[in-house]
């Protein structure tokens with residue numbers, strides 16, 4: 427006897443910065459039976475997954491596939507494969523996930539150069555150009571949407587700068603993809619990684635990526651160097667082997683490509699799940715999905731303002747799918763969050779680093795970018811805030827959100 431019961435999680439409405447509730451169709455896809463990794467049905471699903479994610483990333487890149495693992499698996503695979511020890515990387519940091527990129531690049535042995543802006547702001551292209559010119563990095567690595575601050579870094583102009591200074595252009599879009607525009611090819615991106623647990627309406631555990639031919643050419647120079655030969659290969663002028671077997675992009679491409687060279691065993695249930703996440707988005711239409719995130723994000727923003735709460739950061743650069751709100755002086759942040767969770771079954775997010783104890787983060791993403799989820803959250807938040815002594819108009823949150831929906835319906 428195990429003495430443990432079945433897994434039976436409490437019902438929750440997840441309105442934090444991710445993970446969020448999965449779309450029920452994604453959960454159903456995940457529960458489908460397993461098949462062999464070279465079964466024609468499986469290899470077809472892999473190819474279909476590649477085709478679907480080309481739409482999601484807005485790219486014609488052949489190499490658009492999944493890295494098995496959570497979002498940081500995609501980050502680690504792309505950075506470890508591109509960065510040889512001693513290579514320079516430039517990382518503009520505007521929140522916690524920029525710090526994560528620096529940490530991973532450091533572990534790859536790269537020479538890491540960072541520039542920073544205060545949390546709640548984003549970089550201007552001139553600031554990044556100045557650093558590119560000064561550092562001359564092999565890779566520019568920047569987060570698109572940093573959930574720690576809710577800010578969305580504009581990327582449109584950076585691709586041309588990366589070409590001018592001969593750098594590869596990498597971005598982490600885990601938090602932003604599906605809810606904000608991303609034009610991989612148009613913006614000149616060489617490598618992009620994502621995750622399922624934000625606007626893609628799935629669980630964490632699979633990291634979709636896409637890479638350009640330029641990126642593939644650079645990392646293929648490091649292929650097929652056997653671990654035991656690293657030193658002599660280096661002496662012969664060949665680039666040293668990628669410091670990871672699991673995250674060796676050239677080997678992973680050979681597994682997803684026509685050669686089907688065995689690398690890992692593709693995580694079958696996660697592939698079903700990632701395929702369904704992308705299928706749902708593509709069927710909705712990427713532009714429609716982004717418009718949906720914008721609408722419900724705008725309603726939530728208006729709603730918290732209607733509750734007499736002050737939003738955090740530069741709102742011109744806020745992601746559609748998450749809002750930061752200052753915790754009012756009079757209330758205890760963690761007590762409000764636990765009352766929302768325990769009395770109403772609703773989770774909202776705390777925050778990290780310099781923002782810890784200062785703001786909550788409220789998400790409207792993926793399956794939860796819905797009117798009922800927004801209104802329920804605002805109604806419950808009002809009750810909890812009132813009980814904690816916060817002053818606001820009765821129904822001020824719900825009314826403000828309703829006004830956004832009404833205006834959108836009439837537009």
Ligand SMILES: *Cc1c(COP(=O)(O)O)cnc(C)c1O
Nearest residue numbers: 496497498523573600601621630
């Ligand atoms: C949420 C988030 C992640 C999550 O990484 P995991 O490894 O899946 O936990 C990564 N990057 C960004 C920008 C995020 O917002």
